[in-house]
Amino acid sequence: MPVLTMRDALNQALREEMKRDESVFLLGEDIGLYDGSFKVTRGLWKEFGEKRVLDTPIAEEIIIGTAIGAAMSGLRPVAEMMTVNFIMVAMDQVVNAAAHIRYMFGGGTKVPLVIRTPGGGGHQLGAQHSHSHENWFAHVPGLKVVAPGTPADAKGMLKSAIRDDNPVMFVENEGTYAVKGEVPDGEHLVPLDKNDVKRSGDDITICAHSRMLIVAMDAAAELEKGGISAEVVDMRALRPLDMAPVIESVKKTSRLITVEEGWRSYGVGAEIASRVYEEAFDYLDAPVARIGAAEVPAPYNKRLEKIAFPGKADVVVTARAMLGKN
Amino acid sequence: MKVEQRPTESKPRGTLSDKPALLRLYREMLLVRRFEEKTAEMYQAAKIGGFCHLNIGEEATIVGTISSLRPDDYVYSTYREHGHAIAKGIEPNAVMAELFGKETGTSRGRGGSMHLFSQEHRFYGGYAIVGQALPIACGTGYAINYQEKDEVVMSIFGDGATNIGAFHESLNVAKLWRLPIVFVCVNNLYGMGTAVNRASAVTEIWKKACAYDMTGERVDGMDVLAVRRITDQLVEQAREKHEPSLLECVTYRYRGHSMSDPDTYRGKDEIKEWQGRDPILTLGEHLKQQKLLTDQEIQKIDEDVTAEVEAAVKFAEESPEPEPKDLYRDVYADQGAA
Ligand SMILES: Cc1ncc(C[n+]2csc(CCOP(=O)(O)OP(=O)(O)O)c2C)c(N)n1
Ligand SMILES: [Mg+2]
Numbered sequence: 001m002p003v004l005t006m007r008d009a010l011n012q013a014l015r016e017e018m019k020r021d022e023s024v025f026l027l028g029e030d031i032g033l034y035d036g037s038f039k040v041t042r043g044l045w046k047e048f049g050e051k052r053v054l055d056t057p058i059a060e061e062i063i064i065g066t067a068i069g070a071a072m073s074g075l076r077p078v079a080e081m082m083t084v085n086f087i088m089v090a091m092d093q094v095v096n097a098a099a100h101i102r103y104m105f106g107g108g109t110k111v112p113l114v115i116r117t118p119g120g121g122g123h124q125l126g127a128q129h130s131h132s133h134e135n136w137f138a139h140v141p142g143l144k145v146v147a148p149g150t151p152a153d154a155k156g157m158l159k160s161a162i163r164d165d166n167p168v169m170f171v172e173n174e175g176t177y178a179v180k181g182e183v184p185d186g187e188h189l190v191p192l193d194k195n196d197v198k199r200s201g202d203d204i205t206i207c208a209h210s211r212m213l214i215v216a217m218d219a220a221a222e223l224e225k226g227g228i229s230a231e232v233v234d235m236r237a238l239r240p241l242d243m244a245p246v247i248e249s250v251k252k253t254s255r256l257i258t259v260e261e262g263w264r265s266y267g268v269g270a271e272i273a274s275r276v277y278e279e280a281f282d283y284l285d286a287p288v289a290r291i292g293a294a295e296v297p298a299p300y301n302k303r304l305e306k307i308a309f310p311g312k313a314d315v316v317v318t319a320r321a322m323l324g325k326n
Numbered sequence: 327m328k329v330e331q332r333p334t335e336s337k338p339r340g341t342l343s344d345k346p347a348l349l350r351l352y353r354e355m356l357l358v359r360r361f362e363e364k365t366a367e368m369y370q371a372a373k374i375g376g377f378c379h380l381n382i383g384e385e386a387t388i389v390g391t392i393s394s395l396r397p398d399d400y401v402y403s404t405y406r407e408h409g410h411a412i413a414k415g416i417e418p419n420a421v422m423a424e425l426f427g428k429e430t431g432t433s434r435g436r437g438g439s440m441h442l443f444s445q446e447h448r449f450y451g452g453y454a455i456v457g458q459a460l461p462i463a464c465g466t467g468y469a470i471n472y473q474e475k476d477e478v479v480m481s482i483f484g485d486g487a488t489n490i491g492a493f494h495e496s497l498n499v500a501k502l503w504r505l506p507i508v509f510v511c512v513n514n515l516y517g518m519g520t521a522v523n524r525a526s527a528v529t530e531i532w533k534k535a536c537a538y539d540m541t542g543e544r545v546d547g548m549d550v551l552a553v554r555r556i557t558d559q560l561v562e563q564a565r566e567k568h569e570p571s572l573l574e575c576v577t578y579r580y581r582g583h584s585m586s587d588p589d590t591y592r593g594k595d596e597i598k599e600w601q602g603r604d605p606i607l608t609l610g611e612h613l614k615q616q617k618l619l620t621d622q623e624i625q626k627i628d629e630d631v632t633a634e635v636e637a638a639v640k641f642a643e644e645s646p647e648p649e650p651k652d653l654y655r656d657v658y659a660d661q662g663a664a
Pocket of ligand 2: 484485486512513514515516517518
């Protein structure tokens with residue numbers, strides 16, 4: 001199987017879907033002539049032309065609004081928000097419009113659109129460029145939210161998202177674009193509503209999505225050296241949230257750690273934990289441990305930033321403590 | 327109050343000199359008026375809930391603009407849109423049923439007064455966030471060009487909406503991408519209680535088009551024929567040349583901002599003055615002078631539209647409520663609950 005970077009896997013998904021369906025088009029800032037700020041759309045403007053790869057002004061409300069209107073009028077837009085930090089300017093379009101239109105108009109229309117956007121911190125970009133907002137989106141009925149952590153899932157989920165008839169928030173991560181992995185050629189579809197056990201183990205369950213999946217996998221490898229067998233569940237499907245693999249895993253391991261790159265308060269881990277308490281409380285031997293970013297605006301200083309974002313060591317230390325092996 | 331009109335060349339059209347077309351404009355305006363009067367009554371009788379914004383006084387602007395469109399053209403509107411929906415061809419029955427929150431309403435009772443919608447009539451919705459629908463209208467404009475169709479989008483909003491960012495973002499791309507859109511600003515002189523000159527550095531709103539090198543026009547929004555004439559030109563320009571435009575219709579709402587507005591920020595004299603220029607009475611007088619309409623015929627039209635509105639109330643009353651089991655219906659296109 002070919003080995004691709006996450007960036008190229010996404011690019012392949014876009015190209016394949018644009019070839020398959022004339023109604024698919026891309027829009028966003030500097031995605032065309034400039035080839036995309038993270039080069040995910042590289043070569044597509046040359047190949048498909050400016051009608052199907054639309055360079056927009058720096059006007060986030062227009063990007064999302066145009067995508068919504070086009071989606072209601074027969075097209076399948078894939079909008080790129082240069083980074084998730086800028087989506088705050090357009091949250092009205094995302095929440096009040098994209099997510100609510102179908103319901104508030106009594107099912108009279110649909111909004112088949114994908115919003116691709118990278119988030120995440122750890123690049124010394126400071127408070128305004130280091131956000132993770134998937135929990136904001138996942139709070140909203142009407143949106144689907146996915147956050148793949150491997151190139152194969154990135155390709156397969158992006159293709160599924162483009163074919164889905166609902167607004168899908170497709171959350172990428174600036175820190176994973178160069179990550180490599182095997183990616184099936186051609187038609188490879190991954191469902192938007194299935195989470196996935198990426199490593200099996202018996203002693204403890206670790207839930208993580210996007211870049212934190214990689215952190216969790218590294219931590220599991222490290223834990224194994226100390227005789228701890230960790231199961232890693234990839235929470236790539238955040239809304240609808242597929243809890244089945246987590247519940248099953250917790251019934252086996254009785255211990256759960258959640259890892260996310262954003263702040264813990266009101267976060268993804270909080271949601272997973274409460275669902276586990278509701279559905280598998282009696283199986284737990286310890287309270288669920290939540291790992292996330294320090295509750296500060298992301299600092300610029302490298303040393304402070306390193307402490308502020310979760311890493312492998314945090315997961316390893318937490319797991320050992322839960323198992324009394326520190 | 328005299329409204330200064332831009333001295334635009336506008337050629338009268340065949341359609342506006344023929345009797346059936348003129349009578350249609352008259353009838354539509356009266357239907358909207360009677361519908362809204364009944365809506366106020368039903369609101370006071372607690373048959374209608376939530377916020378409720380009426381179109382009374384704005385009929386010439388509504389009918390003069392929307393009547394210029396083809397059935398396959400699109401309209402995007404605001405929360406003050408009952409009349410817009412009716413003018414685009416939606417049955418008063420379905421509109422009243424929506425206000426009553428019934429399953430037979432335009433949005434199955436899920437939307438209410440501010441969220442009317444009809445795919446079939448290409449009435450692409452009432453949106454309750456000021457300025458929100460303009461970018462979405464641009465998306466439909468983009469889709470029309472993309473699919474190489476010759477449809478037109480009419481995006482309707484208030485004077486207050488011209489001060490929000492989305493308005494400016496939208497005019498910019500409409501011109502940049504040559505979208506077939508007519509932006510219609512219903513300048514009723516107030517955004518809630520704030521007069522235009524207390525909210526906008528530029529009080530002649532058509533001038534805002536200049537910033538985007540776009541056609542800007544201002545018309546007396548109480549004169550349905552003038553509104554219709556200029557709209558015909560702008561629609562044609564959008565359809566034939568993909569030239570968007572901004573049309574400012576200067577008009578007035580006789581009632582408060584919404585049903586819950588005690589209306590303390592403007593004088594009674596001002597309201598009276600505008601009522602003296604009533605669009606329906608004005609057209610009626612004009613048609614009588616032209617010997618196209620008699621008092622008896624006017625009476626008959628009034629009886630007809632009043633009966634239509636009464637029938638809409640009856641329909642709404644007798645329609646079923648949505649079922650509790652359908653609460654989660656249509657959150658997603660594939661119906662699955664999250
Ligand atoms: C973004 C936003 N801010 C505030 C409001 C509350 N609000 C509803 S209507 C309105 C006045 C709008 O005035 P205008 O655009 O002139 O339209 P009109 O009501 O006069 O038709 C306000 C402030 C809102 N709905 N959306
Ligand atoms: Mg106003």
